[in-house]
Amino acid sequence: MKFITAFSSLVAITAATARTAATSVNNNAQKHYLFEGLSVSDIYESLKGSLSPFEAETLINERNSKVHYSKVDSDVWPLDLSQYENLQVIRIPFDQTTITDRAQFIQSIRKEHTVWEYTDRFMDVQLSNSELDLLNYGHDYKLQYEIIIPDLAQSVYETYPNHQPQAEQDILTSSDFHIESELFFDQYRPLETIYGWLDLLKETYPDLVNIEHLGYTHENREIKALHLSSATGSNPTKKTVVITAGIHAREWISVSTALYVIHQLLTRYGTNKRETLYLNHLDFLIIPVFNPDGYEYTWTRDRLWRKNRQDTPIDECKGIDIDHSFGYHWSRSEDFPCGESYSGEEQFQAVEAKVLDTYINVTKVDHDIYGFLDLHSYTQKILYPYAYSCDDSPRDIENLLELSYGLSKAVRMKKGKHYEVLPACKDRGTDVIPGLGAGSALDYMYHIRARWAFQFKLRDTGTHGFLLPSRSIRPVGKEIYSGIKYFCQFIINPELSLL
Template sequence: MAIRSAVATSLTLRLLFIALLSICLASLVSGATSQSYRRLEPKSGIAKVSEEHYPHHQLSSWRRLSNRIIQKVLGYPESVKSLASSSVSRGGDGQPTHRLRTRYSEDIVLRFNCSTADEAWALSEACEILFLDVWEFGESFVDVRLSKDTVSPLLSLLPESLQDAHAPIMQDLDLAQAVYNSYPQTFSSSTRPHDNQLSNPNTASSNTEDANIFFQNYQPLSVILPWMRLMASIFPTHVRMINVGKTFENREIPALKVGVHPTNSEKPLPPRKTIIVTGGIHAREWISTSSVNYLAYSLATQYGKSQLITSLIESFDWIFVPSVNPDGYVYTWNDDRLWRKSRQPTSLRFCSGIDLDRSFGYHWDGAVTSDNPCSESFAGEEPFGAIETGTFVDWVRNQTTNHNAEVVAFLDLHSYSQEVLYPYSYSCTASPPSLENLQELAMGLAKAMRLSSGHYYKVVSACEGNVMPISEKAPRKSSLPQGGGSALDWFYGEMGVRYAFQIKLRDTGSYGFLLPKEHIVPTGKEVLEAALHLARHMRGDFDYLKIPERGPSMISTNWRKPSRGESSRFSEENIGGLDGPQTGEILDQDDQWELRRRKRR
């Protein structure tokens, strides 16, 4: 009897613990309630639930207990080493640490306005000579990070027309402060939001995802990994955690696989259509990593609740890779927030890292940077010379060869500049065979994101960076060494993935790579709408209106010649007459005519 009693007691305790754990996990998935807001515990780089409260509400003992259990289940470390959280170097409330100021306070990011190809080439060559960090470049601008005492030497290498054609971005913030703000911060008594701030709809949203612990801040890899394991354990019917490669520092490249396979079919199944979404190939682009996580979370939690998402999970396997570059991502948290490349050593001991998005084998052009391992775009010494790209490609090929997978779409998330890019990246003179289809769907993605938030995303070929025509009839040329060896081109050109896109997320230069955490959820929602539109297009949900060829009179009435520089950038901002994503995407006549004109050109 005593043994039976002991067994019964043990079983009861186990059942109670399982029930308690289940309730806590459900609480995590649904997000925290509007009765509490989140803050960071001291010396911690991750979000925790505070025992502070909204006015007129109080956390119950159960809520405090469940929050603590959630933190334990997630495996949150007691502290996370980061540039912003070092106990020996922490500054005052809201102020950069001494370590951050030492590294970044003398740096500045300048935006140069280039109006000719010669200006762009001159700036490119000067940046190579001075080993400067080119953050981003567009049709008429280049953003360059440099130390303040390097401004004069840089200007001395530039033509007269660029001497005054520049201005700093982040004018209201110095770089050290912007870096500090991008890390999770600790609320002190002086910086904790007041009650009226918490109840303000502009500062406290009732939306579940907005209030979710995980998306309140950017998260380090030490938190992302247990979060991914937790997602797989909560939703075992349609979520699995897998590994898609290895890194130089022997980390695994983690991913979440979301999909449902039929189990009652005795017939051989056709290849499973698969959509791959990657982020973090460049370490400092944190918003890309958080957006992949947001997309995975949204699909996983809405399965069985949203008819659309449920059907898309049943139609496709989704592979979400938050960071293709875990080594670099960890380094941005521990040592250098603005690190871009991997951490693999090069021929120069003091210049580590390979640009993973130049390391893929399709039209690899490593000769451009082979003599400069310090370059931010260093492509390695051979195709797939970066361990991360080599192992990731091996995984993709293994899936298609041995595991009945067919990759039908590829989304590669980056930042910044708010653009939807389509192949090719390696050349502006080579046109992809399905150019018109790529442009058409790219416009649909941009449209879906704009409807989500009001933010415009331009549609442009990936090869076109800071480029200007020599004359009206001359072909455009790229002004900055770029393009070959990209993941985008490899999936499209080598693997034959029909729809491959790179999306550069927010913003357009106000913060650059240091996008404030308040943009995490809104950007994630934009990506979610783009991904849903992509999948619906692949499934054939949209019935595109067929427009007959037009005669000369219709051309003269409805079509205008684009202004200089506009013709090669097909901006989504000029799209009109489109129905919303829920009713179907129908291109108006001007858009159809423009697509045909570009195809014939």
């Protein structure tokens, strides 16, 4: 309880200043910017006690060898990096005596701060240096935490692609670019380039690819799905696998991974027995950028934006969390429009959620949807239903668990990365605070249409969080594709042991 008091004092001291600063940057009222604080070198100095002298020196030298974001010409850089100045991300473990009431502790932090990730063991929180300094001020205890991203502005700068718009378009027409190669996955790609690449896939593989129009976003951007099958017309006799990515805009690795899966299925068809089997026996409906408005916003205004870009009852606060908007066990528990998990005023209020509902239950009503995979980041997990409650068990729980661990094993055998298997309710925190998992795409698809449904939370475990370097695109793609192959084989023949 002592921490709650301390945190309330912290909020009272900083809230007014934070709100004033936030209104001048992207109209983003839920983030705190432009505080004075520690320098990068000061932060690293504070870490030396937990590192060997060699490790600390290596860390500092690596940082000093890179161009600092303050040296960037702000007139040509697409993002205003000053909005991330003096911000860092800390990890607070729950196994400490200071936290006597986890639910109250979590709610106190979520009320005023950006929570990057929550698990049953810790939460990652974005704070200003000033807020961190005040965290334990005037109290006789010390809250334990770890600084996982000491300089958020620098991390955004280092992981943001530096390609100019024309260069992005030129890559698709360059003589060095071939659709069969993996050159496209050297970098994260903006929305316009992604949509151009999808069109190129349709031209290259006309007998396997059909681009389907799902609808339009609040800002009138098209939401596209790729229908992959050896027969591009509607074939409801096949079992269907639905894959979504990019529901949360800042999770770029989910978008790149969905694109990588598409690439592998198409380029290997006809030459590889497995991919040929999959496309001959399954329909794939893949939505690689489920939240086009939010994704575009992360490229032009705020790299860490999460929601879509719909209007809310508060003019300064845009966006609904699409993954809290689906009409299965929806609730208004996330009712603050400026909050990152705002669920809207009614179910399916998020345009994208309603578009998927119509697509699945009207356009594809005759399709036998066997599998649903929803790609997110981060923390390396495979989550199964339900998210809304830990009290209700999903149907076929034994088979669901067996498939979950099979997916985890398939991923681990590819690149050696462990993906923890959990019910989604524990990952969401629903077991501690009811309502945190309401209205999810996972629960909706599992309950309404899909026989099997999972959410993949991709790399990493927190070193980079949402700012995963582009060098990880292909490794993540390969390991997740290994899991998806296992999933496809299971759907085609559940009795077959793959591994």
